[in-house]
Amino acid sequence: MPTRLQPQVFMTFCTKHMHMTLERWCEVQSQQNPQFDYWLKTWSLEIILLLYIRAIREGNFQLYIESLSKIIPWMFALNHTHYSRWLPVHIRDMLSLSEKHPEILEEFRAGKFVVHKTSSKFSAMAIDQCHKQNNATVKESGDKQSISTETLDGGWSCKLLH
DSSP states (O other): OSSSSHHHHHHHHHHSSSOOOHHHHHHHHHHHHHHHHHHHHHHHHHHHHHHHHHHHTEEEEEEHHHHHHHHHHHHTTTTHHHHHHHHHHHHHHHHTHHHHHHHHHHHHHHHTBBBOOSSTTTOOOHHHHHHHHHHHHHHHSOOOOOOEEEEEEEEEEEEOOO
């Protein structure tokens, strides 16, 4: 995934030396320059994480599955044992929804796998993050008794009970 500057440098290189694809050029540069390799890998991971955040914020289920699939090799490389073990299982379960529970898949595709606390676009959040925020609110205020989650207009909503 090139940045704006990367294709410019690549084109300058190609006009002077030879013709090759951007991917091949990045591969050659990574082999010749360890710092280029490091930053290319760092940048690639950041792009994947930003895609994951976008998927959550927009409630885009397809992008959610795609970004998680791209994160799996990084979990192995970074020695995150539990994530590397359970992310493939989670993705398999999500992909099997079309056969086992098509009605749930349609709800997830409609963005109902995340919590929409406001009507603003790009403001959805993961369900566990919503629970953490509500737990923090309960601990701060002290006058709330319990928390429940319920559907509101077919979606998820977090509610504090007095």
